[in-house]
Amino acid sequence: MIGRRARKRLIAAEGMLLVVSVAFLYPLALALMNSLKTMNDILMNMGSLPREYVWSNYETAWNVLNFPRALLNSLLIDVFSVLGVTLISAMCAYQIVRRSGRFNRAMFGLFVASMVIPFHAIMIPLVQVLRELGMINSLHGIVFAYWGLSLAFAIFLYHGFVKALPYEIEEAALIDGASVYSVFFRIVLPLLKPITVTVVIINALWIWNDFLLPMIVLQGPDNRTIQVAINTMFGQYMKRWDVALPGIVMSLAPSVLFFLLMQRQIVEGISSGGIKG
Template sequence: MGAFRRRKLNAIVTEVLVMLVAIVFLIPFYLLLINSVKGVAEQLTNTAGWPSAFVWNNYSKAWNALNFPDVFLRSLLITVFSNIGLTIISALAAHRMVRMPTRFNTAVFYLFIASMAIPFQSLMLPLVQVIRELGMINSLGGIVFTYWGLGLSFSIFLFHGFVKTISYEIEEAAIIDGCGPLRVFWRIVVPLLQPMTVSLVLLNTLTFWNDFLLPNLLLTKSELHTIQTAMNAFFGEFLTRWDLALPALVLGTAPAILFFLLMQRRIIEGVAGGAVKG
């Protein structure tokens, strides 16, 4: 009975601690939401309190100031095509390196791993210069191409470890049945990579969608701004338009949260599948 009570007490304490941590993490979202529907004066004098009057037209003003449909579409295109290309290229490369462990492939893999230690800040100026020389500054294709290069090392690293857990006998059976290398990859390997693919797409989506620095460096024209760079106009050196900035932050964050909620089942299946596979 004593052991049962201790387990029950430990469970209660754990739940209370989890709830407290959740509340701490939710406080910024609470402040963001309630202040996004306040007037400027109340935002400054009653930051944590409930709004005395809901100013819903803050959202319509922010929507128009951002030109939200256009910046949303550009952010979406960049995120989708960056994910598609990066996932396909890294999965193909990792599969090749695992199934053909030549000295060259091994050296290339370790080169990718070593490149992960290089901080992005040290690459910014040379990267911008290279992209400019290629004529890809101020183009959506240029930033997608850059995301492929920057994300390749980490993606290959994750896929490389996961491909090792896939039994090669499954692929051999498909080859004996007459499948070519690409057909084996698409029909056999890709479905087995789903747990890692889901996790990687989630990580990359949050990275691409929330990124400010790279779009700010490569997309300097206002007509090419993403959601994150467009919101920067509300944060001036001497004045911040909180009545526009906070609703804009909600509008910019909502698609990422919605994506996570829609993918929640897939994420859980992916994590569970990865645990079983490991």
């Protein structure tokens, strides 16, 4: 009797997961189907299969959106933003935990408190600061902005993980003559691999798919990310779905592939962080 109940619950849970999966995958399938239609077919019936597969839509989107340039901009922003956030937050969390004074505890409290501030509340001041620093309409400017916006949550994740690391290993290395930087990069940072993978994946996917910050910071056509380039296909009197949808599919491909390759690591990282934190 117990086995039958458990089997029924398992079937019900799998059914719910199937429904949720279909709900999430349907928009992606809709975008993929309509990316292969003509503009008239898209306007006539978006929910139907293509009557003819117009593969040239992808070539048109590649040229009209200047996709290679937009892809390069997105990759540069994503890579340097994630590298900076990962390194700075790991070092900061290590310093806060190992030098636990009043100042460091207060700083950690400020980092945690800043996580509840919505981006829209600081959007205008952020743009003004970037303008004063001469970083508007530049890739290094938006990378700098992503560092500031991402550090608080990354430090919070690293903080709980560093607290669980045994200090005896570091102490033995210091006694043997290793410097603080040598201890961090050779001993501590490799031990932080599970949570590092989590930080990398979360920030990489968020920055890759972000639209609002690049829209307000990167104003020149040569600095557009993929999302901003796709947005240029939608105006007050023009909506080029036959170009935008192939661009959307091409922009999703790198992030979906990255997530599929790293999904096991993110689950292990979150589990390890929750246990050790």
